[in-house]
Amino acid sequence: VKAVVLRAFGSPDNFVDAELPLPPLRHGDVRIRVEAVSFNPVDGQIRKRGLDSRPGQSMILGRDLSGTVDAVHDSVTDLRVGDDVFSYVCTLASSGTYAEFVSVPAVLVSRKPRSLTHAQAAAVPVAGITASMALKRAGVGGATSLFVAGGAGGVGSFALMLARQLGVRGLVTTAGSARSRDHLTRHCGLRDDQIVDYSESDFVAQALRRNGGEFDVALDLVGGRMLSACCDLLAVDGILASCTEGAGPADVETLFRKNALFHAVGAHAYSLSNDRTMWRRYRDMLDGFATLYDKGDTAPPAVRHLGPLCSDVVKHAHALLESGAVQGKLVAGSGAEH
Numbered sequence: 001v002k003a004v005v006l007r008a009f010g011s012p013d014n015f016v017d018a019e020l021p022l023p024p025l026r027h028g029d030v031r032i033r034v035e036a037v038s039f040n041p042v043d044g045q046i047r048k049r050g051l052d053s054r055p056g057q058s059m060i061l062g063r064d065l066s067g068t069v070d071a072v073h074d075s076v077t078d079l080r081v082g083d084d085v086f087s088y089v090c091t092l093a094s095s096g097t098y099a100e101f102v103s104v105p106a107v108l109v110s111r112k113p114r115s116l117t118h119a120q121a122a123a124v125p126v127a128g129i130t131a132s133m134a135l136k137r138a139g140v141g142g143a144t145s146l147f148v149a150g151g152a153g154g155v156g157s158f159a160l161m162l163a164r165q166l167g168v169r170g171l172v173t174t175a176g177s178a179r180s181r182d183h184l185t186r187h188c189g190l191r192d193d194q195i196v197d198y199s200e201s202d203f204v205a206q207a208l209r210r211n212g213g214e215f216d217v218a219l220d221l222v223g224g225r226m227l228s229a230c231c232d233l234l235a236v237d238g239i240l241a242s243c244t245e246g247a248g249p250a251d252v253e254t255l256f257r258k259n260a261l262f263h264a265v266g267a268h269a270y271s272l273s274n275d276r277t278m279w280r281r282y283r284d285m286l287d288g289f290a291t292l293y294d295k296g297d298t299a300p301p302a303v304r305h306l307g308p309l310c311s312d313v314v315k316h317a318h319a320l321l322e323s324g325a326v327q328g329k330l331v332a333g334s335g336a337e338h
C-alpha cells in the first residue's frame with residue numbers, strides 16, 4: 001500500500017513516500033481504497049507539533065477522504081464492496097487518509113453524492129461538518145444576519161453556501177485579495193456588496209453599513225484581530241462562533257457588554273467519545289450534504305486539484321495552506337474525473 005508518511009514533526013520536507021502493509025479490518029470497519037483527499041489547516045498544525053497525542057495517532061496525516069469500499073468486516077451490514085463513499089475519519093481510522101487504503105469505522109462512512117466527483121466529495125467532510133456545526137449551534141436561519149471572517153477558505157465557503165441555502169437575511173464576509181473576492185462572487189454566489197476588504201482600516205464600519213446594523217451571529221475562521229472584529233460586529237444577545245481560538249480579555253469584555261454567547265467550535269468533539277452513536281452524527285451530516293448536492297440545490301464545492309497523492313503534492317498543499325491565501329479546498333488523488 002502506498003502512503004505518504006511524516007518522518008518527524010516539523011517541516012513539510014519530512015513527508016516521504018512509503019510502502020506499507022494493507023491496514024487490518026477491525027470490528028465495525030470498512031476498508032476504503034482512497035480516490036481523493038482534501039487538505040485542512042489542522043493537518044499542518046499536527047505536522048508541526050503533533051497536536052493530537054491520543055493513542056492510535058498515526059504519522060500518516062489527513063482526515064478527509066472519498067473512495068471506494070474495498071473490504072467489509074462481517075459485523076457491517078449497511079455498506080458493500082464497491083460502494084462509493086466519503087468520510088471524516090477523525091483519528092478513528094487505521095491511519096490518516098494520505099494513503100492508498102484506510103480502514104474506517106463504518107459508522108463514519110457515508111455514500112458519496114452521485115453528482116460529485118471523488119475530488120469534490122473529498123472536499124466536503126472536515127470543512128462542511130465544521131461549518132454545519134457552527135451554524136446549527138448558533139441557530140442560523142432565515143431571520144438571522146451572519147458575518148463570516150475568512151469566508152473564501154474551506155470552512156468559509158461551506159458556511160456561506162449553507163447560509164445562502166437557509167436564506168440568511170444579511171450575509172457579509174471578508175476578502176483579502178482579488179482572487180478571494182472572485183471566488184466569493186463566482187463560486188459562493190455572493191454579491192460584491194456582501195464582501196469587505198479587511199486590509200481597509202474601516203472594514204468593520206463597512207460591514208455594519210452593508211448589514212444595516214450589528215449581526216446576530218459572527219463566525220471567526222481567522223483569529224487575532226478578526227476575532228476582535230467579530231466581537232465588535234455582534235449585536236446584543238448575539239452569538240460568536242470561533243473555529244480558531246478563545247477570546248482575550250478585551251474581547252471578553254466586549255462580549256459581556258453584549259450579553260453574547262461564545263461557541264468554541266470543535267468539529268472533532270464527537271469523535272472523542274467512546275459512544276459510537278456520537279460518531280454517527282458525522283455520517284448524518286454527510287448524508288445531509290449528499291442530499292443537498294444530489295438534489296441539485298447547490299453547486300459542487302470549488303476545488304483546486306493539485307495532482308496524485310504523493311509526498312511532493314502533499315508538501316505543496318501544506319505550503320499553500322500556510323500561505324493563508326487558499327480559496328475553497330485543495331484536493332489530491334486520482335479522483336478528479338469520476
Ligand SMILES: NC(=O)c1ccc[n+]([C@@H]2O[C@H](COP(=O)([O-])OP(=O)(O)OC[C@H]3O[C@@H](n4cnc5c(N)ncnc54)[C@H](OP(=O)(O)O)[C@@H]3O)[C@@H](O)[C@H]2O)c1
Nearest residue numbers: 041130150152153154155175176180221243265266267324
Ligand atoms: N475548531 C475546529 O473544529 C476547526 C475545524 C476546521 C477548521 N478550523 C480552523 O478554522 C480556520 C479556517 O479553516 P479553513 O479550512 O477555512 O482555512 P483556509 O481554507 O486556509 O481559509 C482561511 C481563509 O482565511 C483568510 N485569511 C487568511 N489570513 C487572513 C487574515 N490575516 N485576515 C483575514 N482573513 C485571512 C483567507 O482568505 P483571504 O484571501 O481573504 O485572506 C483564507 O481563505 C483555521 O484556523 C482552521 O484551523 C477549526
